[in-house]
Amino acid sequence: MQDIHHIxxxxxxxxxxxxxxxxxxxxxxxESARERIVACRQYLDNxxxxxxxxxxxxxxxxxxxxxxxxxxxxxxxxxxxxxMSHSCGTGDPVPAEIIRLMMxxxxxxxxYGNSGVQLDTVERLIYFFNxxxxxxxxxxxxxxxxxxxxxxxxxxxxxIGLGEVYDKGVRRPAADVLAEHGLKPLTLQSKExxxxxxxxxxxxxxxxxxxxxxxRLLDISFPIAAMSLDAFDGRIEPFCAPVNQVRHHxxxxxxxxxxxxxxxxxxxxxxxxxxxxxxYSFRCIPQVVGAVIDTFNHVRKVLEDEINSPTDNPTIFPExxxxxxxxxxxxxxxxxxxxxxxxxxxxLANISERRIYKLISGQRGxxxxxxxxxxxxxxxxxxxxTAASIVSQNKGLCWPASCDSIPxxxxxxxxVSMGSNAATKLYRVALNTERVLAIELFNAxxxxxxxxxxxSSQQIEDxxxxxxxxxxxxxxxxxxxxxxxxxIQFIRRVTD
Numbered sequence: 489m490q491d492i493h494h495i496x497x498x499x500x501x502x503x504x505x506x507x508x509x510x511x512x513x514x515x516x517x518x519e520s521a522r523e524r525i526v527a528c529r530q531y532l533d534n535x536x537x538x539x540x541x542x543x544x545x546x547x548x549x550x551x552x553x554x555x556x557x558x559x560x561x562x563x564x565x566x567x568x569x570x571x572m573s574h575s576c577g578t579g580d581p582v583p584a585e586i587i588r589l590m591m592x593x594x595x596x597x598x599x600y601g602n603s604g605v606q607l608d609t610v611e612r613l614i615y616f617f618n619x620x621x622x623x624x625x626x627x628x629x630x631x632x633x634x635x636x637x638x639x640x641x642x643x644x645x646x647x648i649g650l651g652e653v654y655d656k657g658v659r660r661p662a663a664d665v666l667a668e669h670g671l672k673p674l675t676l677q678s679k680e681x682x683x684x685x686x687x688x689x690x691x692x693x694x695x696x697x698x699x700x701x702x703x704r705l706l707d708i709s710f711p712i713a714a715m716s717l718d719a720f721d722g723r724i725e726p727f728c729a730p731v732n733q734v735r736h737h738x739x740x741x742x743x744x745x746x747x748x749x750x751x752x753x754x755x756x757x758x759x760x761x762x763x764x765x766x767x768y769s770f771r772c773i774p775q776v777v778g779a780v781i782d783t784f785n786h787v788r789k790v791l792e793d794e795i796n797s798p799t800d801n802p803t804i805f806p807e808x809x810x811x812x813x814x815x816x817x818x819x820x821x822x823x824x825x826x827x828x829x830x831x832x833x834x835x836l837a838n839i840s841e842r843r844i845y846k847l848i849s850g851q852r853g854x855x856x857x858x859x860x861x862x863x864x865x866x867x868x869x870x871x872x873x874t875a876a877s878i879v880s881q882n883k884g885l886c887w888p889a890s891c892d893s894i895p896x897x898x899x900x901x902x903x904v905s906m907g908s909n910a911a912t913k914l915y916r917v918a919l920n921t922e923r924v925l926a927i928e929l930f931n932a933x934x935x936x937x938x939x940x941x942x943x944s945s946q947q948i949e950d951x952x953x954x955x956x957x958x959x960x961x962x963x964x965x966x967x968x969x970x971x972x973x974x975x976i977q978f979i980r981r982v983t984d
Contacts, residue, residue, distance in 0.1 A: 524601025632907030649673030819907030
């Protein structure tokens, strides 16, 4: 029987997201969520009938057209027109795993009963999610305020029988897929198009994906760094508890403890050392990677708050008899943290590349470029170039998108977050960081073999042996790019 996650008002955590996606859980609305959605819709229908007061986006046009009233018999057409006219995405397709998160977070957002959607609309989104019918969405087009209008419009097109979906991974017209599933296109009611298009689910999906990736990269970064440290004949003293606890940063103390745990029992680390200090890229792992941990924890809190919120506009409060046109669609609260996380991930890659450089530099008894016969063989010279190129690209990508704003909608929407650009840049930085760590592991495993017969800790040796099943020791020059790709895939497999 298929495992079910029941959408409710209980706090939705990063762990819940991982559980749903990793275990392929289906979604269902809790009874309380159904009641909230139905009650809000009934309240809105009654309000439209009883009141002559214009309500933004419900009985008026959108953006700078907010002062134009719409006849009651045109309200459904208004919402359909909104979805069609705002479907202006372009650029690369959004990956399937991000689309799933977009749909998941939109369903969660609509379930609070503050958006005025029909129950049928939420249930259709759930049907799409459960049957792996993923709307085709493109990465470019959102300003990160007024919500992620263009990408969320494209996500919503298939609900009304337009646009395209990935059906079992094949890109097809949505109308054909709906017909095959015995589904009719939805007729959107007042406010529904705005409820679907307003919101931060595109940004949030990329941000949460990056959090999950960061969590996994942090987990693997410590054994990789520990392997590099042992391979470089480094010292253990910088990781002792007193020196790292006295500074009071939680991430620093955690990082130091993890390094000690991974190196516990190492023959190499316990050998007397001729050198008094290690370079910063080894010695300052607690300070640098600890700061990444602290950044991760901050961004996780912000994004968990975001995915537990209705972020469309207007916001409806049936119990207060209140409809408020405000700005909860604005992406600034998550745009700034996503820029911050990109910087943190860039530093994780940066310090990793510096350790790569030290491993190939011919110091502390290691051969130049980690080959027995340098000169005839270039060995691991160029993987470091590749890592250096990647970290340089990261630095360019880390220019904060959130410090920009361009007015839109004839000046009505005069400050935007550019959080969507922060989100898609963060995605690229996360993948780049994974590549650099994979190259470090490639180098560290090679360097560790030159320390034989001495052994590292049992846990490092176990990781090394597992890695050697995928990536061999390099005696003489060979084609490197497949081995780098294997190293990337190895990291994904052991951290998933």
